[in-house]
Amino acid sequence: MIPSVLIVDDEPSVARSLERLLADAGYRVAVAPTASTGLARAQQDRPMVVLLDHHLPDGTGFDVLTSLLELDPRMRIVVITAFGDTSLAVQCIKAGACDFLTKPYDMEKLLHTVEAARREYEDQLQLSLYRMREHRLSGTHRIIGESPALLEVLGVVEKVARSNATSVLLSGESGTGKELVARAIHDLSDRSPAPFTDLNCSSFSEGLLENELFGHEKGAYTDAAQTKLGLVELSDGGTLFLDEVADMPELVQAKLLRFLDSRKFKRVGGVRELDVDIRVVTASNKNLPEEIRSGRFREDLFYRLKVVSIHLPPLRERGEDVILLAQHFLEMMSQRLKKRFDRVSPDARRALLGHSWPGNVRELRNVIERAVLLEDGPALELRHLPPEIAREERSPKFREGRIPSLQEVEDHHVLRVLEYTGDNKSQAARLLGISRQSLLDRLKRLERDRVSTPAGLTVQ
Secondary structure (H helix, E strand, C coil): CCCEEEEECCCHHHHHHHHHHHHHCCCEEEEECCHHHHHHHHHHHCCCEEEEECEECCEEHHHHHHHHHHHCCCCEEEEEECCCCHHHHHHHHHHCCCEEEECCCCHHHHHHHHHHHHHHHHHHHHHHHHHHHHCCCECCECCCCCCHHHHHHHHHHHHHHHCCCCEEEEECCCCCCHHHHHHHHHHCCCCCCCCEEEEEHHHCCHHHHHHHHHCECCCCCCCCCCCECCHHHHCCCCEEEEECHHHCCHHHHHHHHHHHHHCEECCECCCCCEECCCEEEEEECCCHHHHHHCCCCCHHHHHHHCCEEEECCCHHHCCCHHHHHHHHHHHHHHHHHCCCCCEECHHHHHHHHHCCCCCHHHHHHHHHHHHHHHCCCCEECHHHCCHHHHHHHCCCCCECCECCCHHHHHHHHHHHHHHHCCCCHHHHHHHHCCCHHHHHHHHHHHHHHHHHCCCCCCCC
């Protein structure tokens, strides 16, 4: 995460010199000349550190300070005052500023002050993230990981949970943990005592989905023997999570948009408007802008849903998190299946780290569950892993001056494409530009080669 600084100062020459100084020091810098633009920029960028001039054309630094801390209590604010304004600076410190500088200030001292403020912010963030990682979200499930990509997401999750944002859109590949993040937003918010409800939009037809969301009145249709409350109503005060929102039929999209705009709805067959206070979190592994261009998703609904947008990184971009998750699943499955697995062997570790994980965390969990179910510990070994993952540890690599043959490289590519298609041989053949029979012949040869290779001899 690149450290960010916001400079709120109405003197252009001062702001430019500070911007150059901090940019050269590796900071991402934004500048605002007034109190109002400073607040707007802070709301947009959520900087770690704010250099706040006390005298601004449309207000005082003290006024801005209070609003900034309401936006993010962790934000570190350094107040800049004219010589002789130290009493005002002390008031700002009491109100929550972390430090102050008087004009004219020494540039080296300013850099040290900003650096100290940045470290304070990061310490507070790490503490919050530690608490979040330890917070149990659903039974034995937790958000596991320490990679920069995940920590950045968790930092945004915490901010969103504490905010009043009523619509949050989660994007990312299937299996990246969107439901866990939705639960985290709920559990870490003031809404946590109220219900968290979830619905997969791809599981229902148009009429059934509308009924599940908004409920129906008694007599609304033939089988409606009594009034039914929908999930919108049942979630009052809490959070409603709508997964696979891209698969929502067009009529229900329109009704959801009306509800998001007004927070009012009618049950199916009803005439009375009801209102609720809920946060709606939606998720999709499809490219919603592409769905909009294809006419399958409403553009106005898309922008209404993404008041806050959070993209979840795929597992292949999370580095050592793969091993942390594998260890977590080993312990969990061992306890559940009454087996003893307590570590990952070096060979298995290399294979897990080398795999691209197209199914993300869900795929990793399934791989570990299969190994614990079928094998014996105490270590997860390379031979316990599915062939397509174990083979990657023996895939052709440039080692000790050895260059793999063209056939080895092609064979490895074929296996990776098969993995990408979920072992769908027809689809893999189309992607490879060969016939299905040619693919089958190649796979038979690879199997013969594997069986005939003497023990201990592997392709490196």
